[in-house]
Amino acid sequence: MPTERIHNFNAGPAVLPLSVVHEVAAALPNLHNTGIGLLECSHRSKVFQEVVDNAVARVRRVLSVPEDYTILFLQGGASLQFYMTALNLLRPGEAADYLVTGTWAQKAIKEAKRIGDAKALWDGAANQFRDLPGDGDYKVRDEAVYLHYTSNNTIYGTEYHRTPDAQGHHLIADLSSDIAGVPVNIAAHDLVYAGAQKNLGPSGLTLVILSPWALARTAPGTPAMLDYQVHAKDGSLYNTPNAFGIYVLERMLNFMEQNGGLQGAIDRNRAKSELLYSELDRSGFWRPHAVREARSWMNVTWRLPTPELEESFLKAAKAAGMEGLKGHRSVGGIRASLYNALELSSVQALVAFMQDFEKRSG
Ligand SMILES: Cc1ncc(COP(=O)(O)O)c(C=O)c1O
Structure with missing residues (x-):
């Protein structure tokens, strides 16, 4: 356990x-x-x-x-x-x-x-x-x-x-x-x-x-x-x-x-989603699903160049201690949910993992 x-x-x-x-x-x-x-x-x-x-x-x-x-x-x-x-x-x-x-x-x-x-x-x-x-x-x-x-x-x-x-x-x-x-x-x-x-x-x-x-x-x-x-x-x-x-x-x-009421949550959620979207925008390797103006702070969705890469991304993420990244069964790809209780450190860990994954696979 x-x-x-x-x-x-x-x-x-x-x-x-x-x-x-x-x-x-x-x-x-x-x-x-x-x-x-x-x-x-x-x-x-x-x-x-x-x-x-x-x-x-x-x-x-x-x-x-x-x-x-x-x-x-x-x-x-x-x-x-x-x-x-x-x-x-x-x-x-x-x-x-x-x-x-x-x-x-x-x-x-x-x-x-x-x-x-x-x-x-x-x-x-x-x-x-x-x-x-x-x-x-x-x-x-x-x-x-x-x-x-x-x-x-x-x-x-x-x-x-x-x-x-x-x-x-x-x-x-x-x-x-x-x-x-x-x-x-x-x-x-x-x-x-x-x-x-x-x-x-x-x-x-x-x-x-x-x-x-x-x-x-x-x-x-x-x-x-x-x-x-x-x-x-x-x-x-x-x-x-x-x-x-x-x-x-x-x-x-x-x-x-x-912890700062609604405004505290808003500030933390903005910081988390900005960090992840800046990684998605950094490299053409990641293919964000939503148009920029409609991007969610709560559920961030993206694809990789191939379904095989998506599968190995999810497998490697799991091995690195990251769960729940598989996109909804109706759309596939990757989805990271960044709700209130998710710590900024989890998004930092995800971004570091993504950069490493891209280097190994890009
Ligand atoms: C936006 C939205 N509406 C409705 C539902 C359905 O909620 P429930 O499973 O509580 O019926 C969900 C479930 O994820 C949802 O994300």
Whole structure:
């Protein structure tokens, strides 16, 4: 068994700060000196209610969530939100517009089509999702209830570095793979959702943030587990929540608050991604996938001259203590995920490895 932690570039579940992992480990047998372990404690207990309250307060502080917005911890992953957003916000037949910038956006629009008239205003498939739309590249339909976008395309390695123009419509975002890692204006959105397993903690927990408008939209007769109002009324405790996940998220946000808050994470993430992109731009040996303006700080994707070289790159990287660099199975190549908990030293090690690999193979 390895005694040291290796460089973990996984796309999610992903690396967590070691101090958070230790805090979670300490809570397993005994949560906050109650004599009851984290996994054994009632979600209706006072001690767990404090965890939920702290988690909500930290989300609000770290992400500057407006006071009148509702913060929910749900299950079913971001994938359930593809359907749940449309189910709650659209009436049958109503229109909603989507910017289709990758696999997750394709899945989101597919689910929305089950409910209403969901239309792709822009689709990057023909260009292998290397790029993102500019604000002038689409026109939101007058009748569209909302515009939906994916802030960071985990698989292709593209990311908006501004809030897309909703042209006066309600704005909905899947923030799964860059939440709490890059600047975000929650107040410009009516609903955002994110699976926790990249920057916020473990899988199986989804953060959903709703404006008063979004919360009020739910249609009567919506099944309880899919109804935002039901979850909001019970403070995310309508049914048994992912208690473990909420605890880890609370500790992750505590870690962030102790390390410069969102701005601290932004500064560290900018430095990490600039280091890796400067290596990718240094030599024609590396072939970055995303166009420059759309490059993601969170997931950096590139190819090598041949699939054989990519395979030997991955094999040698693994032998050098670097995991999770294989591109998503749908696109191949290399992907390095640089989420909040990944240390700059891991990117430095990767860049040194790349330079050595190029010398040996170039
Ligand atoms: C941007 C984005 N949206 C949605 C998902 C799906 O999330 P989940 O597996 O939590 O349903 C992912 C998963 O990686 C993602 O990266």
